[in-house]
Structure formats: structure tokens, C-alpha cells
Amino acid sequence: MQDEVNQRVVALSVRVATKGGKMTADVLKAAMRKWLKGHEQKKSIKFQQKMKKATEPKHGKQTVGTLMEQNQGLTNIEITDQNIKSFERVANKYNIDFALTKDKASEVPKYVVFFKARDVDVMTAAFKEYSVRTLERSKRPSLKKKLAQAVAKSKQKAQQKSQQHNKDRQRQKNRGQDR
Numbered sequence: 001m002q003d004e005v006n007q008r009v010v011a012l013s014v015r016v017a018t019k020g021g022k023m024t025a026d027v028l029k030a031a032m033r034k035w036l037k038g039h040e041q042k043k044s045i046k047f048q049q050k051m052k053k054a055t056e057p058k059h060g061k062q063t064v065g066t067l068m069e070q071n072q073g074l075t076n077i078e079i080t081d082q083n084i085k086s087f088e089r090v091a092n093k094y095n096i097d098f099a100l101t102k103d104k105a106s107e108v109p110k111y112v113v114f115f116k117a118r119d120v121d122v123m124t125a126a127f128k129e130y131s132v133r134t135l136e137r138s139k140r141p142s143l144k145k146k147l148a149q150a151v152a153k154s155k156q157k158a159q160q161k162s163q164q165h166n167k168d169r170q171r172q173k174n175r176g177q178d179r
Contacts, residue, residue: 060092064099064114072116077127078103079111087113087130094126
């Protein structure tokens with residue numbers, strides 16, 4: 001802030017000096033008023049932008065309280081899956097306003113997804129996509145299993161290669177003895 005004021009003072013003094021005029025009290029007073037007016041306008045614009053953001057409803061993941069403040073009515077769905085982050089991605093894709101809460105009472109943790117009642121159709125579509133994704137993920141073999149299979153296969157190839165190498169060496173020894 002101080003640097004900006006210094007820059008403006010220098011700019012003002014340069015303009016006055018280049019015009020060849022003298023700096024009188026009236027000129028200084030007018031320049032200060034003009035600067036203050038511009039500064040107040042910037043402040044009011046920033047304040048208006050800040051207030052606009054505060055009054056706009058949030059979108060995406062939020063708390064149950066903020067969803068209830070929007071007076072849209074809430075519905076919920078239970079999810080028992082541990083990978084809740086994938087559901088958040090799908091919900092954000094469909095622009096659903098939702099809140100997640102974890103039900104700690106049960107032994108198996110359950111997540112309850114609250115969303116606006118008007119978003120029921122969109123939520124069902126998003127939930128279908130989420131279900132398809134989780135099914136596909138469960139059908140895929142895990143990376144650890146693939147890696148274990150690849151290691152076993154490479155060990156087997158190395159063993160076969162060493163056996164072949166040993167056979168070749170044995171043949172060469174036998175040929176050398178025969179001569």
C-alpha cells in the first residue's frame with residue numbers, strides 16, 4: 001500500500017514538474033481529493049464483490065447446515081463404500097449440492113449423503129454412474145496381483161533361461177571331451 005502511494009506521489013510531482021507549473025496548496029488539495037475518490041471507489045467495488053460472494057449459495061460439497069439454510073428440502077442416501085472420494089468426483093461432475101456425514105454408530109462405517117430434494121433425478125443419474133464405476137473397479141484385478149504375477153513370470157523365464165544356458169554349457173563340455 002505504501003509503495004502505491006509513493007508511486008502516485010512521484011507521478012504527480014513528475015506531471016507538475018513537466019508542465020512547468022508550481023505546486024500550490026490548491027493543486028495539492030485537488031490531487032489528494034482525486035486520489036481519495038479513486039481509492040474509495042476501489043474499496044467499495046471490492047466490498048461489493050465480497051458481499052456478492054457471501055450471498056451466493058455454495059455449490060458442491062458443503063455442510064448439512066448450509067444445505068438446510070438454502071430451504072430446498074433435503075433427502076439422503078446411505079453409502080457403505082470406503083472410497084467416498086470417487087463419489088465426490090461424480091457429484092461435482094453433475095453439479096450436485098451435497099453434504100457427507102459419517103455414521104460412526106455402526107461397526108462398519110456408513111456414509112450418509114444429503115442433497116437437495118429438487119436434485120433427485122440428477123442424483124439418481126450420478127449414483128448410477130458411481131455404482132458402475134465401483135463395479136468396474138471391483139472387477140479389475142488389483143495392481144499388487146498383477147505385479148506379483150509379472151514377478152513370478154519373470155522368475156520363471158529367468159529359471160528357464162538359466163536351465164537352457166546350463167544345457168548348452170554341458171553340451172560344449174561333452175563335445176570337448178569327445179574330440
